[in-house]
Amino acid sequence: MTDKELVERAFTMLERSYVPYSGFPVGAAIECADGTVFTGCNVENAAYGSSICAERTALVKAVSEGHRDDFVRIAVVGNSKDYCWPCGACRQMLYEFAPGLTVLVARGDHDFVTLPLHDLMPHGFGPKDLEQEGG
Numbered sequence: 001m002t003d004k005e006l007v008e009r010a011f012t013m014l015e016r017s018y019v020p021y022s023g024f025p026v027g028a029a030i031e032c033a034d035g036t037v038f039t040g041c042n043v044e045n046a047a048y049g050s051s052i053c054a055e056r057t058a059l060v061k062a063v064s065e066g067h068r069d070d071f072v073r074i075a076v077v078g079n080s081k082d083y084c085w086p087c088g089a090c091r092q093m094l095y096e097f098a099p100g101l102t103v104l105v106a107r108g109d110h111d112f113v114t115l116p117l118h119d120l121m122p123h124g125f126g127p128k129d130l131e132q133e134g135g
């Protein structure tokens with residue numbers, strides 16, 4: 001699957017977004033090494049803080065189906081004028097499983113940029129940091 005195809009998979013998810021509060025639909029598609037793709041959308045809640053982002057929906061779908069250290073790329077898309085950058089919580093969740101992930105970030109005109117998660121998450125805190133003791 002090309003980068004563009006993964007981005008377009010994410011765009012198909014915008015119609016599934018449940019966004020009565022923000023009116024800001026987001027779609028995501030995460031690809032595993034075996035080519036499997038898990039899609040996600042944002043799902044909001046009347047208790048606003050209980051909402052979940054599109055990226056975390058896709059990631060949790062994949063992890064709950066047994067995927068762990070085999071993530072290759074994720075596409076994140078919105079109808080927005082600017083690129084739909086992942087929020088801090090999503091960056092952190094992605095970093096846990098895939099610090100080497102490639103991130104494709106699109107805007108409403110379907111133009112997208114490609115960058116390593118590491119660029120969005122320099123000096124990230126991950127599982128390895130818990131293995132260390134002392135200073």
Ligand SMILES: O=c1ccn([C@H]2C[C@H](O)[C@@H](CO)O2)c(=O)[nH]1
Pocket residue numbers: 019022024025026041042043044051052053054055076084085086087090
């Ligand atoms: O990367 C992002 C940024 C925001 N949102 C969602 C959360 C909320 O439903 C809406 C507005 O913040 O967009 C995502 O799904 N992913």
Ligand SMILES: [Zn+2]
Pocket residue numbers: 053054055056086087088089090091
């Ligand atoms: Zn998020």
